[in-house]
Amino acid sequence: MIPAGASVESMTHVPDINSPEEQTRYERGLAVLAAVDGGSAPAVMENLADIAPALAHHVVAFGFGDIYARPGLDPKQRQLVTLGILTALGGCEPQLEVHVRTSLNVGLTTTEIVEALTHAAGYCGFPKALNAIFVAKKVFAERGLLPVG
Amino acid sequence: MIPAGASVESMTHVPDINSPEEQTRYERGLAVLAAVDGGSAPAVMENLADIAPALAHHVVAFGFGDIYARPGLDPKQRQLVTLGILTALGGCEPQLEVHVRTSLNVGLTTTEIVEALTHAAGYCGFPKALNAIFVAKKVFAERGLLPVG
Amino acid sequence: MIPAGASVESMTHVPDINSPEEQTRYERGLAVLAAVDGGSAPAVMENLADIAPALAHHVVAFGFGDIYARPGLDPKQRQLVTLGILTALGGCEPQLEVHVRTSLNVGLTTTEIVEALTHAAGYCGFPKALNAIFVAKKVFAERGLLPVG
Amino acid sequence: MIPAGASVESMTHVPDINSPEEQTRYERGLAVLAAVDGGSAPAVMENLADIAPALAHHVVAFGFGDIYARPGLDPKQRQLVTLGILTALGGCEPQLEVHVRTSLNVGLTTTEIVEALTHAAGYCGFPKALNAIFVAKKVFAERGLLPVG
Amino acid sequence: MIPAGASVESMTHVPDINSPEEQTRYERGLAVLAAVDGGSAPAVMENLADIAPALAHHVVAFGFGDIYARPGLDPKQRQLVTLGILTALGGCEPQLEVHVRTSLNVGLTTTEIVEALTHAAGYCGFPKALNAIFVAKKVFAERGLLPVG
Amino acid sequence: MIPAGASVESMTHVPDINSPEEQTRYERGLAVLAAVDGGSAPAVMENLADIAPALAHHVVAFGFGDIYARPGLDPKQRQLVTLGILTALGGCEPQLEVHVRTSLNVGLTTTEIVEALTHAAGYCGFPKALNAIFVAKKVFAERGLLPVG
Numbered sequence: 001m002i003p004a005g006a007s008v009e010s011m012t013h014v015p016d017i018n019s020p021e022e023q024t025r026y027e028r029g030l031a032v033l034a035a036v037d038g039g040s041a042p043a044v045m046e047n048l049a050d051i052a053p054a055l056a057h058h059v060v061a062f063g064f065g066d067i068y069a070r071p072g073l074d075p076k077q078r079q080l081v082t083l084g085i086l087t088a089l090g091g092c093e094p095q096l097e098v099h100v101r102t103s104l105n106v107g108l109t110t111t112e113i114v115e116a117l118t119h120a121a122g123y124c125g126f127p128k129a130l131n132a133i134f135v136a137k138k139v140f141a142e143r144g145l146l147p148v149g
Numbered sequence: 150m151i152p153a154g155a156s157v158e159s160m161t162h163v164p165d166i167n168s169p170e171e172q173t174r175y176e177r178g179l180a181v182l183a184a185v186d187g188g189s190a191p192a193v194m195e196n197l198a199d200i201a202p203a204l205a206h207h208v209v210a211f212g213f214g215d216i217y218a219r220p221g222l223d224p225k226q227r228q229l230v231t232l233g234i235l236t237a238l239g240g241c242e243p244q245l246e247v248h249v250r251t252s253l254n255v256g257l258t259t260t261e262i263v264e265a266l267t268h269a270a271g272y273c274g275f276p277k278a279l280n281a282i283f284v285a286k287k288v289f290a291e292r293g294l295l296p297v298g
Numbered sequence: 299m300i301p302a303g304a305s306v307e308s309m310t311h312v313p314d315i316n317s318p319e320e321q322t323r324y325e326r327g328l329a330v331l332a333a334v335d336g337g338s339a340p341a342v343m344e345n346l347a348d349i350a351p352a353l354a355h356h357v358v359a360f361g362f363g364d365i366y367a368r369p370g371l372d373p374k375q376r377q378l379v380t381l382g383i384l385t386a387l388g389g390c391e392p393q394l395e396v397h398v399r400t401s402l403n404v405g406l407t408t409t410e411i412v413e414a415l416t417h418a419a420g421y422c423g424f425p426k427a428l429n430a431i432f433v434a435k436k437v438f439a440e441r442g443l444l445p446v447g
Numbered sequence: 448m449i450p451a452g453a454s455v456e457s458m459t460h461v462p463d464i465n466s467p468e469e470q471t472r473y474e475r476g477l478a479v480l481a482a483v484d485g486g487s488a489p490a491v492m493e494n495l496a497d498i499a500p501a502l503a504h505h506v507v508a509f510g511f512g513d514i515y516a517r518p519g520l521d522p523k524q525r526q527l528v529t530l531g532i533l534t535a536l537g538g539c540e541p542q543l544e545v546h547v548r549t550s551l552n553v554g555l556t557t558t559e560i561v562e563a564l565t566h567a568a569g570y571c572g573f574p575k576a577l578n579a580i581f582v583a584k585k586v587f588a589e590r591g592l593l594p595v596g
Numbered sequence: 597m598i599p600a601g602a603s604v605e606s607m608t609h610v611p612d613i614n615s616p617e618e619q620t621r622y623e624r625g626l627a628v629l630a631a632v633d634g635g636s637a638p639a640v641m642e643n644l645a646d647i648a649p650a651l652a653h654h655v656v657a658f659g660f661g662d663i664y665a666r667p668g669l670d671p672k673q674r675q676l677v678t679l680g681i682l683t684a685l686g687g688c689e690p691q692l693e694v695h696v697r698t699s700l701n702v703g704l705t706t707t708e709i710v711e712a713l714t715h716a717a718g719y720c721g722f723p724k725a726l727n728a729i730f731v732a733k734k735v736f737a738e739r740g741l742l743p744v745g
Numbered sequence: 746m747i748p749a750g751a752s753v754e755s756m757t758h759v760p761d762i763n764s765p766e767e768q769t770r771y772e773r774g775l776a777v778l779a780a781v782d783g784g785s786a787p788a789v790m791e792n793l794a795d796i797a798p799a800l801a802h803h804v805v806a807f808g809f810g811d812i813y814a815r816p817g818l819d820p821k822q823r824q825l826v827t828l829g830i831l832t833a834l835g836g837c838e839p840q841l842e843v844h845v846r847t848s849l850n851v852g853l854t855t856t857e858i859v860e861a862l863t864h865a866a867g868y869c870g871f872p873k874a875l876n877a878i879f880v881a882k883k884v885f886a887e888r889g890l891l892p893v894g
Contacts, residue, residue, distance in 0.1 A: 014773075014814045021766065028759075044726070050743035051733045054815065055714045059722050062807050063271045069759045070799065072264030077229055080222075081265045084233025085272040086723060091389035091687035095723040115221030116230045118353045122212045123234040125571040126357050127384060127393040130342070137349045147348035163326075163367045170319065177312075193577070199594035200584045203368065204565045208573050211360050218312045219352065235574060240538035240836030244574040267800045274720040275804050276831060276840040279789070286796045296795035361569045370562030371527075378524055379563045382531025383570045389687035413519030414528045416651045420510045421532040423869040424655050425682060425691040428640070435647045445646035461624075461665045468617065475610075491875070497892035498882045501666065502863045506871050509658050516610045517650065533872060538836035542872040659867045668860030669825075676822055677861045680829025681868040711817030712826045718808045719830040 017057040026057055029065030036068070036075050037098070038105040044098065075106035083116045087132040088124040096132055100139040110140055110148045166206040175206055178214030185217070185224050186247070187254040193247065224255035232265045236281040237273040245281055249288040259289055259297045315355040324355055327363030334366070334373050335396070336403040342396065373404035381414045385430040386422045394430055398437040408438055408446045464504040473504055476512030483515070483522050484545070485552040491545065522553035530563045534579040535571045543579055547586040557587055557595045613653040622653055625661030632664070632671050633694070634701040640694065671702035679712045683728040684720045692728055696735040706736055706744045762802040771802055774810030781813070781820050782843070783850040789843065820851035828861045832877040833869045841877055845884040855885055855893045 015022050033042075048056035068078060079102060086096040103113050113136055121129035140146050164171050182191075197205035217227060228251060235245040252262050262285055270278035289295050313320050331340075346354035366376060377400060384394040401411050411434055419427035438444050462469050480489075495503035515525060526549060533543040550560050560583055568576035587593050611618050629638075644652035664674060675698060682692040699709050709732055717725035736742050760767050778787075793801035813823060824847060831841040848858050858881055866874035885891050 014811075014816070047733070048726075048729065051736060052710050052714055052729050052744070055710075055717060055722075055725065055729060058714075058717065058807070058811060059726075062803070062811070063722055066759075066803060066807070067268055067271050070264065070267070071759070072260050073229075073268065077226075077261070077265070078268055080226055080229040081233040081268050082272055084230040085237040085269055085721075088234040088237035089273060089686060089721075089723065090387060092723040092727065095726065111221050112226070114350050114353075115219065116226070118219070118350055118356075119216055119222065119227055119230050120234055121353060121356065121572075122216050123231055123572045123574060124238060125383075125387075126353075126361055126569055127387065127390040129353065130346075130357075130393065131390065133346065133350050133353060137345075140349060148350070163364075163369070196584070197577075197580065200587060201561050201565055201580050201595070204561075204568060204573075204576065204580060207360070207364060207565075207568065208577075211356070211364070212573055215312075215356060215360070220312070234572075238537060238572075238574065239834060241574040241578065244577065263797050263800075267797055267803075270721075270800060270803065272721045272723060274830075274834075275718055275800075275808055276834065276837040278800065279793075279804075279840065280837065282793065282797050282800060286792070289796060297797070365566055365569050368562065368565070370558050371566065375524075375527055375559070375563070376566055378520075378527040379531040379566050380570055382528040383535040383567055386532040386535035387571060388685060409519050410524070412648050412651075413517065414524070416517070416648055416654075417514055417520065417525055417528050418532055419651060419654065419870075420514050421529055421870045421872060422536060423681075423685075424651075424659055424867055425685065425688040427651065428644075428655075428691065429688065431644065431648050431651060435643070438647060446648070461662075461667070494882070495875075495878065498885060499859050499863055499878050499893070502859075502866060502871075502874065502878060505658070505662060505863075505866065506875075509654070509662070510871055513610075513654060513658070518610070532870075536835060536870075536872065539872040539876065542875065663864055663867050666860065666863070668856050669864065673822075673825055673857070673861070674864055676818075676825040677829040677864050678868055680826040681833040681865055684830040684833035685869060707817050708822070711815065712822070714815070715812055715818065715823055715826050716830055718812050719827055720834060 017054055017061075022057065022061065025061040025065050028069070029060035029063065032064040032069045033060060036064075036102050036106050038101060076103075076108050076112075079103040079106055079108055080112075080116055083113065083132070084120060084123075087117060087120045087128055090128050090131065093131065093135050096135045097139060100136045104139070104143065104145075110136075110145050114148055166203055171206065171210065174210040174214050177218070178209035178212065181213040181218045182209060185213075185251050185255050187250060225252075225257050225261075228252040228255055228257055229261075229265055232262065232281070233269060233272075236266060236269045236277055239277050239280065242280065242284050245284045246288060249285045253288070253292065253294075259285075259294050263297055315352055315359075320355065320359065323359040323363050326367070327358035327361070330362040330367045331358060334362075334400050334404050336399060374401075374406050377401040377404055377406055378410075378414055381411065381430070382418060382421075385415060385418045385426055388426050388429065391429065391433050394433045395437060398434045402437070402441065402443075408434075408443050412446055464501055464508075469504065469508065472508040472512050475516070476507035476510070479511040479516045480507060483511075483549050483553050485548060523550075523555050526550040526553055526555055527559075527563055530560065530579070531567060531570075534564060534567045534575055537575050537578065540578065540582050543582045544586060547583045551586070551590065551592075557583075557592050561595055613650055613657075618653065618657065621657040621661050624665070625656035625659065628660040628665045629656055632660075632698050632702050634697060672699075672704050672708075675699040675702055675704055676708075676712055679709065679728070680716060680719075683713060683716045683724055686724050686727065689727065689731050692731045693735060696732045700735070700739065700741075706732075706741050710744055762799055762806075767802065767806065770806040770810050773814070774805035774808065777809040777814045778805060781809075781847050781851050783846060821848075821853050821857075824848040824851055824853055825857075825861055828858065828877070829865060829868075832862060832865045832873055835873050835876065838876065838880050841880045842884060845881045849884070849888065849890075855881075855890050859893055 045056045045060065079099060082099050083103060086092045086099060100113060117129055117132045117136060120132065140148065194205045194209065228248060231248050232252060235241045235248060249262060266278055266281045266285060269281065289297065343354045343358065377397065380397050381401060384390045384397060398411060415427055415430045415434060418430065438446065492503045492507065526546065529546050530550060533539045533546060547560060564576055564579045564583060567579065587595065641652045641656065675695060678695050679699060682688045682695060696709060713725055713728045713732060716728065736744065790801045790805065824844065827844050828848060831837045831844060845858060862874055862877045862881060865877065885893065
């Protein structure tokens with residue numbers, strides 16, 4: 001049992017995110033991110049540099065290096081799961097915007113994206129589905145992909 | 150503007166769910182449901198018969214007949230979106246159980262289902278991912294699909 | 299069981315939203331919407347025309363034609379339920395704004411709306427209740443309905 | 448500014464929940480609760496006695512004495528808002544059960560309750576609406592109120 | 597049992613929020629709020645004056661006077677719980693902004709706040725943690741507290 | 746850009762969770778978990794062995810090894826954040842049970858835990874606070890810690 005007030009750190013070694021082993025993990029995640037994201041995520045990550053560099057590190061090293069790159073689902077399948085989650089959570093429009101872009105980058109069509117968000121209406125209601133579709137519309141407009149179908 | 154206290158019904162015709170047109174919609178949804186569900190949903194629907202037959206009707210007629218059967222996404226893709234939504238919502242374990250069964254029925258492998266729920270951990274946190282994985286485990290055990298991989 | 303990769307569509311007939319039967323359903327929903335909404339929803343629906351016309355169709359045909367117009371609750375009662383749901387969900391401020399307008403249109407007083415959102419504080423906490431009340435304030439201000447009471 | 452580590456308590460007087468003024472507030476809430484609840488809530492409150500008597504006190508004194516008893520909405524209206532909130536939150540089945548009973552006690556009919564939960568499907572999705580309807584079914588069954596309609 | 601349509605008010609006395617006893621409760625809460633908030637909350641409360649003065653009253657009288665000032669947790673501990681709740685709820689960025697300021701006011705360091713939000717990523721996912729960290733960044737920037745660490 | 750249908754894996758190396766480097770990360774997390782958990786988590790992790798060993802690995806390696814062990818917050822502070830998050834999410838009672846035990850293990854008193862959950866009522870409502878307090882009551886009862894205070 002740890003003494004009250006003590007840091008768990010005192011009993012273990014937490015590797016610095018700048019250590020060689022963590023930099024290797026980070027680079028691995030960054031390669032995945034670059035492959036699927038097409039360039040918008042780095043700006044988000046840079047925005048974290050002066051406040052939460054460890055959070056930025058773990059988004060990349062864990063989220064993309066450890067999880068996203070795993071076999072078992074291809075990127076299009078992962079994006080369908082992610083679109084479902086972000087639509088259901090609500091209030092995650094900035095992340096949904098990034099992931100609509102990523103969905104296009106990995107090969108989901110605008111029709112598939114719209115269909116996923118329309119499908120969501122039955123499971124989490126029209127309001128959240130509408131919020132998500134208007135995020136998709138913004139991204140599609142930027143890329144000259146409107147009208148859909 | 151409608152007078153206070155008046156039902157909107159007074160101004161429009163709401164078709165009875167037993168009308169021929171609604172029965173046609175219902176039959177269409179039931180065919181989809183039978184194709185993807187493999188038999189567990191009807192029991193849920195029957196459970197609604199003595200309390201909310203209209204809700205049961207619309208789950209089938211709208212949810213499956215109008216939405217699920219649409220082109221644009223195949224059933225495996227729809228299930229990936231649905232697994233993401235139900236994991237993120239939380240507290241929907243009964244529906245998740247139905248949809249893990251449906252996911253297997255439409256051809257998602259146990260590995261793909263597990264991978265989708267593992268992927269979810271990064272987007273809605275470990276607790277909800279763990280709740281979902283234990284629902285999947287129950288279904289997989291019933292079908293003799295453990296261990297996975 | 300459907301073959302992997304196949305669309306459920308291949309086994310069933312999904313009516314086009316432009317078919318006569320679906321147009322009838324849509325017109326019915328539109329009549330309800332016009333009666334309760336007072337004119338703000340059509341703009342939202344038009345915004346969907348170039349990206350998700352089917353979602354717009356079903357919001358109207360299902361949400362208003364099939365559900366809202368049902369007997370059992372009058373529009374004022376439906377709006378109280380809706381205000382409760384949208385406040386609790388969070389992140390649905392655009393829809394809440396539409397529904398505060400609708401609530402006024404169907405005859406809820408500003409006092410009743412404020413009281414519903416104040417009541418919500420005990421059930422979903424002050425932060426969500428405050429978010430909702432500031433949406434209501436915006437609508438009331440537009441209509442010259444401040445101060446309340 | 449308060450010194451780090453200091454309790455705000457040091458700067459103010461927090462009335463004991465057993466003080467005469469707080470007992471007066473509590474009694475007022477208890478009278479409201481008794482009028483609307485029909486007897487199930489006290490058991491919940493007693494269950495809190497050995498762990499969180501202050502929480503029990505405030506549920507009664509604030510939730511019922513300060514909020515529920517306010518003018519502006521009658522109890523049936525308050526219950527419609529509450530049913531909407533608890534359905535949307537999810538995971539609050541024990542509280543929803545109490546509030547379905549309360550809804551019946553204050554005069555909502557089984558049809559109105561079912562209609563409210565059916566209405567909810569469009570705003571927070573079928574899964575949460577189904578969870579809520581099965582809670583209502585349990586309460587209706589206990590009271591011999593099935594089938595509905 | 598209360599008659600349908602009757603207000604519970606008819607059976608009980610709801611004290612006016614301007615009554616001496618309620619003003620005493622309000623003043624108590626205001627003293628707590630002033631001690632921990634450092635001045636931003638009053639503007640929010642004033643914003644409620646012309647629409648929901650009772651909600652503003654209860655935020656102060658109940659939220660701060662009855663709950664926040666209780667012994668058992670010091671303000672820094674209360675803020676850690678609050679940061680966790682607001683991050684998890686999502687969509688409560690305005691309240692989170694107030695509570696990041698309050699957290700600094702009661703003595704949490706920028707490092708502790710960032711660490712709490714980084715910790716949250718594992719429990720409610722990266723998207724909500726990122727939303728929260730960007731709220732913190734805005735507050736830290738206003739106070740000249742960047743870079744952190 | 747990755748070809749449609751391709752796994753990101755094809756472009757990068759995902760370390761097997763049984764690799765030496767991942768086992769080192771896992772052992773580090775396990776040491777933290779053992780220090781704070783007091784023995785209940787391993788059973789949860791074992792339950793994942795035949796379905797999602799990678800998820801179990803990352804809960805330990807990332808959640809405890811990378812995040813929990815970080816300096817900046819001591820374990821009692823981390824538990825306060827976690828209690829807030831799990832109470833607000835709802836539907837995470839199994840995880841909340843684990844974390845009430847962990848909270849006691851790292852030195853939070855029963856009074857502090859109860860106070861955190863009572864505090865939560867104002868921010869996410871009474872229903873979720875009540876759900877959480879009854880989880881705490883179960884754990885306290887098992888450990889002979891009732892009545893509190």
